[in-house]
Amino acid sequence: MINVNDNSPQFSASSYEGNFPESTPVGTTLLKVKATDADDNKLIYSLPSCCNSATTMELFEVNPETGCYLTLLILEFDSLFRIAIF
Numbered sequence: 001m002i003n004v005n006d007n008s009p010q011f012s013a014s015s016y017e018g019n020f021p022e023s024t025p026v027g028t029t030l031l032k033v034k035a036t037d038a039d040d041n042k043l044i045y046s047l048p049s050c051c052n053s054a055t056t057m058e059l060f061e062v063n064p065e066t067g068c069y070l071t072l073l074i075l076e077f078d079s080l081f082r083i084a085i086f
């Protein structure tokens with residue numbers, strides 16, 4: 001038996017920031033996060049558990065395969081958000 005998962009995924013940055021005008025259309029890709037895994041495991045991206053509030057879940061969606069964060073609602077004010085990687 002070979003251990004094929006010796007390494008945790010590493011993100012390309014410790015945090016990502018975005019700043020978007022209020023007219024940002026629904027479905028816009030706000031930013032893309034990127035992680036790599038030395039074992040070449042399949043990576044699944046999700047919102048961090050600290051961000052799984054109803055509000056956050058309404059506003060953003062992350063594509064589990066690509067790591068792209070998308071808007072689900074039109075942002076109602078100029079928005080700055082920051083995603084920290086834990």
Ligand SMILES: [Ca+2]
Pocket residue numbers: 004005006007008009037038039040041
């Ligand atoms: Ca791994």
